[in-house]
Amino acid sequence: MCGIVGYVGTQSAQNVVVDGLRRLEYRGYDSAGVALVAQGQVASAKKEGKLANLEAELAAHPLPESGTGIGHTRWATHGAPNDVNAHPHVSRSGRVALVHNGIIENFAALRTELEAEGITALSETDTEVAAQLLGREVDNGADIAEAMRTVCRRLEGAFTLVAVDAQAPGRVVAARRNSPLVVGVGEGENFLGSDVAAFIEHTREAVELGQDQMVEITADSWTVTDFDGNPADATPYHVDWDLSAAQKDGFDWFMRKEIHEQPRALADTLLGRHAEDGSLTLDEIRMPVSELRSIQRIVIIGCGTAHYAGMVAKYAIEHWTRIPCEVELASEFRYRDPIVGPQTLVVAISQSGETADTLMAIRYAQEQGSKVLAICNTNGSTIPRESDAVIYTHAGPEIGVASTKGFLTQVLACYLLGLYLAQIKNTKFGDEIAAVVAELETMPAKVQEVLDAQQRVLDLAAAFADNPSVLFLGRHAGYPVALEGALKLKELAYIHAEGFAAGELKHGPIAVIDKDLPVFVVVPPRGRDMLHDKTVSNIQEIRARGAQTIVLAEADDDTVAPYADVLIGLPKVSTLLQPLVATVPLQLFACELATVKGHDVDQPRNLAKSVTVE
Numbered sequence: 085m086c087g088i089v090g091y092v093g094t095q096s097a098q099n100v101v102v103d104g105l106r107r108l109e110y111r112g113y114d115s116a117g118v119a120l121v122a123q124g125q126v127a128s129a130k131k132e133g134k135l136a137n138l139e140a141e142l143a144a145h146p147l148p149e150s151g152t153g154i155g156h157t158r159w160a161t162h163g164a165p166n167d168v169n170a171h172p173h174v175s176r177s178g179r180v181a182l183v184h185n186g187i188i189e190n191f192a193a194l195r196t197e198l199e200a201e202g203i204t205a206l207s208e209t210d211t212e213v214a215a216q217l218l219g220r221e222v223d224n225g226a227d228i229a230e231a232m233r234t235v236c237r238r239l240e241g242a243f244t245l246v247a248v249d250a251q252a253p254g255r256v257v258a259a260r261r262n263s264p265l266v267v268g269v270g271e272g273e274n275f276l277g278s279d280v281a282a283f284i285e286h287t288r289e290a291v292e293l294g295q296d297q298m299v300e301i302t303a304d305s306w307t308v309t310d311f312d313g314n315p316a317d318a319t320p321y322h323v324d325w326d327l328s329a330a331q332k333d334g335f336d337w338f339m340r341k342e343i344h345e346q347p348r349a350l351a352d353t354l355l356g357r358h359a360e361d362g363s364l365t366l367d368e369i370r371m372p373v374s375e376l377r378s379i380q381r382i383v384i385i386g387c388g389t390a391h392y393a394g395m396v397a398k399y400a401i402e403h404w405t406r407i408p409c410e411v412e413l414a415s416e417f418r419y420r421d422p423i424v425g426p427q428t429l430v431v432a433i434s435q436s437g438e439t440a441d442t443l444m445a446i447r448y449a450q451e452q453g454s455k456v457l458a459i460c461n462t463n464g465s466t467i468p469r470e471s472d473a474v475i476y477t478h479a480g481p482e483i484g485v486a487s488t489k490g491f492l493t494q495v496l497a498c499y500l501l502g503l504y505l506a507q508i509k510n511t512k513f514g515d516e517i518a519a520v521v522a523e524l525e526t527m528p529a530k531v532q533e534v535l536d537a538q539q540r541v542l543d544l545a546a547a548f549a550d551n552p553s554v555l556f557l558g559r560h561a562g563y564p565v566a567l568e569g570a571l572k573l574k575e576l577a578y579i580h581a582e583g584f585a586a587g588e589l590k591h592g593p594i595a596v597i598d599k600d601l602p603v604f605v606v607v608p609p610r611g612r613d614m615l616h617d618k619t620v621s622n623i624q625e626i627r628a629r630g631a632q633t634i635v636l637a638e639a640d641d642d643t644v645a646p647y648a649d650v651l652i653g654l655p656k657v658s659t660l661l662q663p664l665v666a667t668v669p670l671q672l673f674a675c676e677l678a679t680v681k682g683h684d685v686d687q688p689r690n691l692a693k694s695v696t697v698e
């Protein structure tokens with residue numbers, strides 16, 4: 085939540101910062117602002133609403149030329165999204181400007197302290213106290229870097245802070261605790277960003293900062309310390325994607341582009357992870373095999389779509405490994421005093437690697453002695469850095485707020501983990517594992533088949549644009565697919581949508597069914613007859629009550645065709661892998677329905693891509 089950019093160099097800082105904010109806007113779009121250091125002063129502009137409003141303001145009232153600047157795009161926590169609460173916040177003397185991502189939990193006490201000195205807040209934000217504290221320090225003679233350290237030592241909660249000082253041109257200082265910050269290393273220029281998208285068009289060399297670290301950048305240097313000023317280690321890395329991956333490439337939305345990238349994302353996530361004989365080679369897992377063999381229980385945690393990926397994984401991992409596997413919302417996990425310990429493997433799924441609920445849950449699990457394995461798409465992010473092991477999904481940057489290729493590659497990475505555990509625990513024969521791996525290799529082409537046949541789904545979305553409510557049903561691995569379909573529709577189309585386990589229907593939800601309600605049903609492949617037939621019975625039950633049925637089933641499933649008002653054909657796959665193909669039409673449906681309704685698909689209301697506050 086919130087995107088942050090910093091720059092020092094010879095280019096126009098305003099242009100670099102605004103371009104960076106455009107690429108980070110998916111992190112929040114309630115307001116945007118920039119501050120530059122020019123002619124011994126801080127010059128700033130900020131505007132409520134999307135970045136376009138700030139750009140119009142800057143066009144109307146240009147800021148002076150400068151090579152030193154910071155910027156912010158906001159997802160509001162404390163205070164309404166308006167001009168006053170927008171960042172940057174400037175200290176009382178006007179000398180310091182600061183942007184912030186996170187929540188300063190002790191801001192009320194700090195605000196009272198400042199008020200006692202006659203420094204009253206202009207905004208309702210928690211951020212402004214940090215700006216005023218910094219200003220107080222520099223006004224009392226501290227250097228901006230020293231002032232930042234002093235302030236950080238007083239703050240509680242989550243923060244990335246980035247600041248400039250009118251009397252320190254050519255320097256930007258920043259600090260992080262529990263919120264993301266990366267350095268972009270250029271030639272004769274350096275950058276800061278909430279993630280690498282902020283500076284990817286200028287450099288692909290990045291440095292990941294650790295917890296409670298501070299960095300100062302000039303045009304020629306970047307210096308990392310801890311909050312006491314001691315030199316600290318930070319990890320440089322090369323970003324393996326470029327600017328083109330962060331552009332829409334002719335699509336109307338990033339989301340639609342990302343849906344279409346799924347065949348490639350799956351292929352890339354599979355690449356190099358198995359040998360020719362089908363055995364898994366997950367060398368990147370930094371945990372000894374002996375330790376993984378001793379795992380007695382698995383707890384998967386994640387939020388939103390990542391949580392649903394975990395639900396899919398449970399079916400596969402338990403089936404292949406016979407290790408009991410639970411799935412839990414990361415936001416609930418640590419608050420219920422869960423029973424975890426050294427023989428529990430906690431699997432944390434997060435596309436961004438920055439979700440605060442998931443991060444806090446893994447810290448809790450580690451305190452209880454559990455090992456944590458992250459499944460993550462973002463190199464250099466906090467969750468994989470703090471985990472004991474990691475499997476990266478290679479989906480490339482996901483910019484649309486609604487997760488699509490993130491989900492499919494998370495599910496795939498979970499399959500790989502399950503098969504790897506089955507291999508080292510000998511719960512499956514090598515040829516059984518090889519057979520699943522061979523089927524996984526066919527999945528990019530099968531997802532492409534679904535994409536090639538999308539017109540039917542797009543037409544359906546147009547036809548249902550005015551429906552106030554939609555239901556999604558599934559059984560077994562199709563149940564989380566139903567939940568994911570409903571989540572996509574809620575977050576993009578802003579209509580009521582619910583996912584249910586098809587077997588639960590008769591225990592209550594069937595009461596909402598009437599003739600106007602569209603019901604999507606994910607039918608398991610015919611190979612598992614009991615599952616398949618029970619789901620077909622469920623379809624008949626809802627049809628008997630007049631609902632319109634949109635059935636996702638194998639394309640040649642003639643047993644289901646008579647009960648489907650609309651049949652969306654899926655390629656033949658095995659039951660456990662069906663989520664990889666069955667989810668895609670639901671993604672397309674939500675994307676198209678939101679488009680038809682005129683919504684901003686990439687930036688749905690009230691949301692942000694990375695939820696970095698609890």
Ligand code: M6R
Pocket residue numbers: 386387388389390433434435436437438439442485486487488490571572575693694695
């Ligand atoms: O970055 P993460 O995978 O940790 O994000 C978790 C959720 O916030 C995320 O999946 C969210 O539910 C998506 N907007 C759903 O499309």
